[in-house]
Amino acid sequence: MTEVATDRYVAVLERLCAEGGVDRSGSSWLHPSTAQRVHFLRVLDGRPHVQRRFLRMMGCLELLVVATFVVSLTCLLALL
Numbered sequence: 001m002t003e004v005a006t007d008r009y010v011a012v013l014e015r016l017c018a019e020g021g022v023d024r025s026g027s028s029w030l031h032p033s034t035a036q037r038v039h040f041l042r043v044l045d046g047r048p049h050v051q052r053r054f055l056r057m058m059g060c061l062e063l064l065v066v067a068t069f070v071v072s073l074t075c076l077l078a079l080l
Contacts, residue, residue, distance in 0.1 A: 006045045010038050 001009075017024050017034040027033035032040075044051050 001041075001044060001051060003045055006041050010041055013037055 013034050014024075016022075022034065024034045027036065044054060
């Protein structure tokens with residue numbers, strides 16, 4: 001991700017937070033706060049090796065979700 005892309009994404013997060021009346025530092029059990037998300041993006045910015053590792057982890061997670069769906073669908077169809 002380029003610095004320009006990071007800046008745009010941060011701007012969108014900040015705008016959504018402001019327009020939604022959400023506390024920037026408020027988080028929930030499911031989602032990190034806007035401040036934590038912005039910090040994470042800034043950590044990734046300019047560190048290609050960290051970006052690659054993050055994207056690799058996201059790819060593995062995506063593969064796991066798809067595999068779970070396929071196995072579940074196969075089991076469901078086998079029951080019919």
